[in-house]
Amino acid sequence: MDSKVETGSQEKCLEQDRRCVIVCQYRSCLANGSADVLAAFESAEIPGVMVTGSGCQGQCSCGPTVRIVPEETWYCRVQPSDVQMIVEQHLQGGQPIEAKLNPRIHMRISF
Numbered sequence: 001m002d003s004k005v006e007t008g009s010q011e012k013c014l015e016q017d018r019r020c021v022i023v024c025q026y027r028s029c030l031a032n033g034s035a036d037v038l039a040a041f042e043s044a045e046i047p048g049v050m051v052t053g054s055g056c057q058g059q060c061s062c063g064p065t066v067r068i069v070p071e072e073t074w075y076c077r078v079q080p081s082d083v084q085m086i087v088e089q090h091l092q093g094g095q096p097i098e099a100k101l102n103p104r105i106h107m108r109i110s111f
Contacts, residue, residue, distance in 0.1 A: 018050055021091070022067040023078075025053035029063030033079065037064045040083035046091055062102060074102040 023029075023038040034053075041051045059065045062076035066086070073096050075086065082100060090096050 017070050019048060019091075020050040020052060020069050021046070022052055022054045022057070022069065024055075024057045024059070024063055024065040024067075026056035026060075028060040029056075029065055032063050032077075034064035036080045037066065037078050037083065040080040041066075041087075044083060044087045046087055049091055059102060059104065062104070065102070072105075074105040075100040076102040 021041050023041060024034055025038060038051070038053050044051075054067075057065050057067060059074070059076065064076075064078045066075040066078045067073070068075075068090070073090070075082075075097065078086070078100060082097070086097055086100070
């Protein structure tokens with residue numbers, strides 16, 4: 001995958017405030033199956049949502065990383081089997097998948 005194409009697609013999402021699913025396609029995420037995650041999102045054909053690959057998103061130790069913008073929801077360790085649930089529950093139903101949220105970004109505080 002060409003970095004310039006990935007970066008351009010990611011920038012287009014962010015500039016247009018368009019709802020996008022951004023799937024990291026950099027080294028460690030790729031090694032953990034992010035190409036299959038990207039393919040699963042692409043085959044889901046989600047109306048009104050752009051799906052694109054990206055370069056490193058800085059969350060290498062918990063990839064594959066999936067970032068949904070503009071709401072800035074970050075998922076970690078996403079597998080192709082998680083995609084349908086993310087599409088149905090989050091993208092269509094508005095409810096993020098708590099178990100897949102990146103704990104570095106979506107901190108949960110309990111007492």
